Every structure is written in structure tokens, then in C-alpha cells.
Amino acid sequence: MVRSCVCVIPAILVAAAATAQTTDDPFATPIGAGRPAIEVNVVEFATLPGSSDEPARPMLLVDEPGTGRLFVNDMRGALYSVSYDGERVNRYLDHEAASWAVGVHGGRGERGFQSFAFHPQFAEAGTPGFGKLYTYVDVADTAPTADFVSGGGNDAHDTLLLEWTAENPGAATYDGGPPRELLRVEQPFGNHNGGQIGFNPVAGPGDADFGLLYVGSADGGSGGDPMDLSQNLESIFGKILRIDPLGSDSANGQYGIPADNPFTGSEAALGEIYAYGLRNPQRFAWDPVNGNMFVADIGQNIVEEVSQVTSGGNLGWNDWEGSYRFISRQEVSSENPRGEAGLVYPVVEYGQLDPLLQRSSASTGIEVYRGTAIRQLANLVLFGDNPSGELFAFSADDLPEGGQADILRILLDAGNGPQKLLDLINEKNAMQGREPATRADMRLGRGPDNQIFVLNKQDDTIRLLVP
Numbered sequence: 001m002v003r004s005c006v007c008v009i010p011a012i013l014v015a016a017a018a019t020a021q022t023t024d025d026p027f028a029t030p031i032g033a034g035r036p037a038i039e040v041n042v043v044e045f046a047t048l049p050g051s052s053d054e055p056a057r058p059m060l061l062v063d064e065p066g067t068g069r070l071f072v073n074d075m076r077g078a079l080y081s082v083s084y085d086g087e088r089v090n091r092y093l094d095h096e097a098a099s100w101a102v103g104v105h106g107g108r109g110e111r112g113f114q115s116f117a118f119h120p121q122f123a124e125a126g127t128p129g130f131g132k133l134y135t136y137v138d139v140a141d142t143a144p145t146a147d148f149v150s151g152g153g154n155d156a157h158d159t160l161l162l163e164w165t166a167e168n169p170g171a172a173t174y175d176g177g178p179p180r181e182l183l184r185v186e187q188p189f190g191n192h193n194g195g196q197i198g199f200n201p202v203a204g205p206g207d208a209d210f211g212l213l214y215v216g217s218a219d220g221g222s223g224g225d226p227m228d229l230s231q232n233l234e235s236i237f238g239k240i241l242r243i244d245p246l247g248s249d250s251a252n253g254q255y256g257i258p259a260d261n262p263f264t265g266s267e268a269a270l271g272e273i274y275a276y277g278l279r280n281p282q283r284f285a286w287d288p289v290n291g292n293m294f295v296a297d298i299g300q301n302i303v304e305e306v307s308q309v310t311s312g313g314n315l316g317w318n319d320w321e322g323s324y325r326f327i328s329r330q331e332v333s334s335e336n337p338r339g340e341a342g343l344v345y346p347v348v349e350y351g352q353l354d355p356l357l358q359r360s361s362a363s364t365g366i367e368v369y370r371g372t373a374i375r376q377l378a379n380l381v382l383f384g385d386n387p388s389g390e391l392f393a394f395s396a397d398d399l400p401e402g403g404q405a406d407i408l409r410i411l412l413d414a415g416n417g418p419q420k421l422l423d424l425i426n427e428k429n430a431m432q433g434r435e436p437a438t439r440a441d442m443r444l445g446r447g448p449d450n451q452i453f454v455l456n457k458q459d460d461t462i463r464l465l466v467p
Helices: 421-432
Strands: 038-047 058-064 069-074 078-083 089-094 113-118 132-139 157-165 180-187 194-199 213-217 239-243 273-276 281-286 293-297 303-309 324-326 348-351 362-369 380-386 390-395 408-413 443-446 452-455 461-466
Touching: 058 113, 058 452, 069 113, 078 113, 132 194, 157 194, 213 281, 281 362, 281 443, 293 362, 303 362, 303 380, 348 390, 362 443, 380 443, 421 461
Parallel strands: 038 408, 058 443, 113 194, 194 281
Antiparallel strands: 038 461, 058 069, 069 078, 078 089, 113 132, 132 157, 157 180, 194 213, 213 239, 239 273, 281 293, 293 303, 303 348, 362 380, 380 390, 390 408, 443 452, 452 461
16 A cells, blocks of 8 residues: 655745744854863774775664674675674675665665664574564665655655565574565655664563664655655654564554554554654664663754654654754744744754864764763763764763753774874775775764774774773
8 A cells, every 4th residue: 555645845935934033053152162072092893895996885783682793784785794803794694686686776875775673582583583684775676666655756766674584593694585575665855765773772572662663764855855744644754663573554564553653543644653853864772771762863954953752752844953943944043942832852953064064964873872981971872973073972861952062072082192083084094095085974883781883984994982
């Protein structure tokens, strides 16, 4: 069954907004002003296979404790396992292998192998989730009928959620059959595709959240959410979904709708929706102590944000860009910030014109550090900014209420003094004989014992934060 929506493209400026006071930078005080940066040691942990002239394009690193390995993807289609000591990197699964021929639409830009997740029972024989692995991938083949469409755009490509079933989860390479397609989304534009997928690592057997898959779905792309999809509860775009991948009561019969989802049973909303009003939710993570869920949602041209995700929560896009009323790609209103009741406003946010950053910023990350080995990071939520390669943090226990005043800057020391990630990338590129990078594409990952890894798409290197 194809899910569509009736959408009306809004006027660029509504009359009320046109008369409001506007600004292109609502943050007068620079990030970290008046406070020294936190300095953290970093080491090179592992190297991903790239090509002779193109580094790997990793998006996500996760720990799979049942088999005692880390896993990291390359947007071109491969999934690698990495030993806990970083010495062994093995190609575990490749969407582009002749056996599967998924046809990944990747290589450059925002499209490709977006994310993956292992069922929490992946290594537990005799359980429903045994051997189950999920991947989220953009494909060029748009011929099959999509489960969800935007109602506009140009059918740029499709995004698939796939389920793979390994026979022996501990095998060096995937040894199961072809994937099962859970859902297919017709993407109206080439940007803002799928985001992260993941299971709540805090939930255990018997918990209501155990075994439920969270799926980030961006607003469809272009700019400004031209079809008003993020606020449309009958549309899958601009949402975080929560589904039971082992269920079967969805419209297409390929997955389940959790009974405690906020809109389950509603005739005016998709039961899959957990939260809405997002623009481009590339990264989310849970606090291992209290279960808080955070998302780094990429802004339009002015405000970047990190927000808490709650059941049924509306994060505001495209009526709001962070705490400010959205007017256009060039303007937000500085009148009455956070002025609409009932919305989930950012925990922290920052302006793209901050002197630390480059233009076209994008919030990224994100991990909550509850370890003690790196004491200066204890009890902080870590996130980053692309393309500047800046790493930031805020308190996980005393959550801020918007703005950038509580954002802490983090610098990385690989032995030559504190630097930002882009500096480290270019040191590595010089050693590899590559041209200098003008941008960083940072992602954060979590390993065993509260390890925090830093990924990027510019020099093949996985880095580890250390005491």
C-alpha cells in the first residue's frame, strides 16, 4: 500500500512573518567565549580500506558485544568488522556484491549506505532476533512500488530498510541469504535522505522498548521543506520512526507498529511515528544512565541544534529553526523565541556564523560519555560540527535550555598539541600524499567500556579518545 499525502507548497513568507523582526545570526556571544577548551588525547585506532584516490566514507560505528567486534560502514556499500584492538579490519558484508546487487546510490553527496543496526539478540541462539542485521540504504532503482511517497519532487532515488539474517553471527563474513525489504521510501530530492537507525541500548529483555528499531527519516530535501512534510503526521518525512522489525501489522505486512507508539490507531497520523518536526536527523544516541534520547538535527542556513527526543514530541521544523521562528532560508525571527507552547525546543543550538565554523554547518555526533577514564569528559553529551571539524559538549545531568552559552569546546591532542579534527585529517593526508581537505565529515561512535571513537570521510582513519 502506497502512503502519500496531500501537500501544498507554502508561500515563501507569510504576512505575519514578513513584518516580524528578523536576523541572520541570533547568537551574539561566540561558542566557548571566556572559557578554555577541554583538551583530550586521541590516537589512531584503525584504518578502513579506501580506494587509491578516495578515502572510505564511514557514517556509523557500533559495538556488537555478542560477537566481540566493532562494526563500521562505508557509504559506498560495505560493512566492516573491526577487532577490539583495532588490528583486524574485515569486510563483513557488501551491498554491491554480485550475490545481492542492491545497487547502492552512493559515492559522493548525501546518498549511499546510510546506517545499520544489529538486533540486540543478534548473537543469542534460539531468540527471535538471532542473526538479524538491518541496513538503511539509498538505491538507484525506483521501479518497484514504494510504501511511502512524498507527493512531489522528482523521484530522485529510493531509500530501503533491509533485514539480513546471518546463519552464524560470529562468522568472519555474512553467511546468510538475500535481504528482506521492510519498507521502501520514494525520495523527492537528492539530499536529506535516510538518517540513523538503531535499537535503544538501555532497554533490556522485558522492557517495552526492547527490540524496537528507531529510524531517522529526513524531510525529503531541497531546502526549507517546500512541501511541509515534517509537520504532516500522514507523511513519513521529517520524523523519527519506531517499529518492530519482527512484527507484521504494518500496511505492507513487513514489520510491526508498537502498541505504545504515540499515534498508533490514529486515522490522522502514521502509527510508525515516534517524534516529528525534524529536518535532517543524521545522528541520535541514548544516555546509558537515564535513557534520555538526543538527536543532532541539521539546520537550514542559520541554526544548528541538538534536542531531546520524546514520544510524540514535535521538534518544530519547518515552523521553527531551533528556538527561532523560521521565515526563509535567509531569515529567522528574533521576536519571541521558544514562543509556541507544546514544542520540544533544542537543548543546545548554535549559529552557522560563529567564528569557529565554516558556512553550511551541520550538527553531527552524537554520544553521551558516562565513563570515568577520561575524567574531563565525564557526564557530558558530545557532538560535533561539519565541515569545520569542531567537537563540542554540554552537561548530560544539568541540561541547558537552548542557546550556545553552555556549549563547551573540545580540542584533540594527537601528540602535537591541541587541534581540531580537520587539522588532524590534513596531517594524515600529508603523510598519505593526498591533497589537503577543506572540510571534515565527523561522526562519533561508541565501543566497549565507554570508548568514544571519531570517524571522518577524509583520510580512512578511525580515531579513539583516550585518557
